[in-house]
Amino acid sequence: MKETVLKSFAATRRRREIWDKAMVTVLFLCAASVLFILFVILWHLIARGLSSLNPAFFTQLPKAVGEKGGGMANAIIGTFVLLILAVCVGVPLGLGAGVYLGEYAHHRFAQTVLFVTDVMNGIPSIVFGIFAYTICVLPMKAFSALSGGLALGFMMIPMITRTSEQFVKMVPNQLREAGLALGLPKWRVVTGIIVPSAIGGIMTGIMVALARVAGETAPLLFTAFGNLHYSQSLTQPISAIPLQIFNYAVSPYEDWHRQAWAGALVLIVMVFLINIWAQYFVYSRKRWSAGK
Amino acid sequence: MSRHDTSDLIFRRVLAVFPISVLILVAGIFFELVYSSLPSLQKFGIGFLYHSVWNPVVENFGALPFIYGTCVTSFVALLLAVPIGVGAAIYLAEYAPVKVAKMVSMLVDLLAAIPSVIYGLWGIFVLVPFMRTVIQPFLGKYLGFLPLFQGPNYGIGMLAASVMLAIIIVPFIISVAREVIMAVPFVYKESAYALGATRWEALSNIVLSYGKVGILGAVILALGRAIGEVMAVTMIIGNDPKIALSLFSPGYTLASVLANEFAEADFPMYLSALIEIALVLLLVSFIVNILARLLIWSVTKGQAAEGAK
Structure with a gap:
């Protein structure tokens, strides 16, 4: 048994x-x-x-349809212009909101705004493009770099708000109290002590948001629109690397396919570098606090 | 002292403008889309969602083909990505050596950082030929009796788009599910081992049942991703507004019709109908995100109660 x-x-x-x-x-x-x-x-x-990849890719404009050779110099410059515009829109709004929420806001208000930014983070990118189209392209009656930068900038806000709120909150209370004890007004404490102490984390948030929008195509389709030449002003259509990759990839021309792959490699290296750079800020901050 | 008070007050007020403008921005997106889609809302009403004819030439707009395409591709993508993603997350959280797990997680984050247009490019030139020459003939041969795998094999189509979506959302599922699994208290697992459970038994009975709400949250967030994905899908789904049962046939999604037709919408009703599609996407993303947050919130609240005991 x-x-x-x-x-x-x-x-x-x-x-x-x-x-x-x-x-x-x-x-x-x-x-x-x-x-x-x-x-x-x-x-x-x-x-x-x-x-x-070849040198022409970085230095030349696209050739006429179907013709061999040429490059994406216009798109590379366009991406930088769009990213600068996006930073001008997204960073002040996101950073301001994050600092206010972390430093001043009542718990309930902070929770509400953070919830809204989380929901905003989930809005499909193309919806930002359509929003920018209705508020910027329609009134100005032209596709423009401005509207593209606006769409990308809006997309950066939720991530920047969240990370700046987190890192501002992580600043030790003693620093605040030390500043106030010296007789500084609160706003000097915030701008002179708290934000500089949290800057490593905040920068990381900004860089990660930047890396994310750098590869976005959908919000640019009907805002920046694309341009086969250099864009002369911010109120003209402008090209961007992802936009040009898309246009080339769906085209029937062999040589454009080749350039799309080159563009993809350049874009991905750029996105990865920005991400790695973002990590550097967090680490430099860690070093700083460890050395304290 | 009072000088400080005034300067502080001004600074505080000025700074408060920023969070409020974020709220206004989100509300503004919603109302702008509602306002711009009013003509279409008034003309087609609720029927917009279930009429299957999309014909801009005669100004007849029904969004059903796009809703169908979005539902089918997202569903098949989840079907492929959830088992693999959750499986990989379990392996990384429970079995893999710490160093390996760290490195693999870094690589998975890398996968998540690839822009969707690059996925689309890869889809056109690598995935679609592969689907056409290997996967779809195979499915047609052995599962061809199912209506899902019948019809002409172009390579492009809903199946290719679903596989692409699965690849795009898998890193997302892995990273959230891994966090959920690692958050399961050690004691629970140890008690299971003490009772003589094997690792798999401890996992399936304890860890997964503890973490299932969180994993569900991850799946819903991934669904939101899949629904909102534009470029990669547009480039390989074939963009044909018809409702076909076969996964081999071309389709269209809500997001990809916007990408393709918005720039050429040349009369107000067309534009308005497209903006109504964007409104549908926006509302779906609201629902999906709020639902996922509530689920995750219920898990974290549960943990807090556990700790308080």
Whole structure:
């Protein structure tokens, strides 16, 4: 009797262990397949991108439709112009809101605004483009760099608000009290002590938001619109790297496909660099607090 | 002292303008879209959502084909991405050595940072040919008796778009699910082991049932992503406003019709109908995000109650 119980127990145990091993293998395969896809994508980007890159890509304008050669100089400059405009819109609004919420706001008001920014973070990017279209392109009756920068800037707000609120709150209270004890008005404490102390984290938030909008295409489709030449003023259509990748990728021309891959490689390197740069701010802040 | 009070008050007031303008901005987006889509709202009413004819030439607009395309592609994408994403998250949180897990998470974040237009480019030139020459013939051969896998095989279409969406949302699911799983208190797992459970039993019975609400939140957020995704889908779904049962056939989504037709909408009713589609997208994103936040909030609230005991 005892032996059969033990035997059946051992059998169950073995079955359970085999099942356990099998499931671990399945889970491992899940993780491995995600990594595999990542490497496949990066491989194609690097292989096709590198073979398509040349100096002309950075220095020349696009050639006429279907003609070989040319580059994306207009789009590279356009992306920088759009990002600068986006920073001008998104950073003051996001930073101001974040500092107010972290430093002054009543709990309930802060929670409400943060909830709204979370919801705003989930709004599809193309909706920002349409909003910018209705408030900027329609009244001005022209696609423009301005409207594109506006759309991207709006998209940056939620992330900047959230990170600045968090990092302002993390500043130790002693610093605030020390400032106030010296007789500084509160606003001097905020601008002279709190924001500088939190600046590492805030910068990281800004950079991550920037990296995110740098690759956005959808909000630019009917705001910045694209331009095959250099844009002469902010009220004219302007090109951007993601926009040009899209236009080239769906075109029927072999040479434009090649340039789309080159553009994709440049764009992804740019996005990754901004992300890595963002991490640097957090680390430099950590060093600073550790050295304290 | 009073000098400080005045300067402080001014600073505070000025700073308060920023959060309020963020609130106004979100409300402004909503009301602007409602206002701009009024002509279409008035003309088509609720029927806009269930009429299946989209014909700009005769000013007849029904959004059903796009709603159908969005639902099908998002659903199939979740079907593919959730098991793989949650599985990978479990592996990273529970089994992988810490160093490996850290490195893999970094790579997964990298995957999440790839702009969607690059996914689209990769989709056109790598995924679509692969679907056409390998996956779809295979599915047609062995599962062809299902209406889902019948019809001409172009490569582009709803299945390709779904696979693309799955790849786009998987890193997102992994990172949120991993956090949820790592938040499960150690004691619970240890008690399961003490009772003689294998790791998988501890996982499936304890960790997953503890974390399931949080994981559901992650899935809903990922759904929001999938619904709002524009470029990658537009580039490979085929952009054909018809309702077909087969996943091989081309389709259209709410987001991709905006990307394709908005710039060429040349008369007011057309523009208004498209803006109404944007309004639908906006409302869906509101619902999805609020729901996901509430779920996550209910989990964190539960944890707080647990700690207070």
